[in-house]
Amino acid sequence: MTNHNKYYYEKGRNGFIPEEQIVNKRKINYEKNKTPNYYIGQVFGYTAKDIIEDFNLSYNIGTVCSYILRSGRKQEEGLTSSDKQIEDLVKAKNHIDFEIERLKRKFDKQNNKYEEKKTK
Numbered sequence: 001m002t003n004h005n006k007y008y009y010e011k012g013r014n015g016f017i018p019e020e021q022i023v024n025k026r027k028i029n030y031e032k033n034k035t036p037n038y039y040i041g042q043v044f045g046y047t048a049k050d051i052i053e054d055f056n057l058s059y060n061i062g063t064v065c066s067y068i069l070r071s072g073r074k075q076e077e078g079l080t081s082s083d084k085q086i087e088d089l090v091k092a093k094n095h096i097d098f099e100i101e102r103l104k105r106k107f108d109k110q111n112n113k114y115e116e117k118k119t120k
Contacts, residue, residue: 038073048069048070051069052066061099063091063092
């Protein structure tokens, strides 16, 4: 073991901070990570994630559901309410397009396999 002078272990020097001097240890606060209000229904209290899970939606369709449910409810600094609502709807539209492309590729592969079997 190397002998170091008394300043080697000084707080912050050489990347060393003694455990007892660490003030803000990062601890996950599970209570703080609750579902934001813009993902919770106002009448029945359903959350977007519960709906997505209950219907067993694909990633893209689940994302569409989330964007539509929060549309007009989420605020973002630098955007007006209507701009944020339009942004969410455009994102939802994009994910619908992604899902359509995914399904087309999937069905094209299935049809090609079917055609190969049919011609043999």
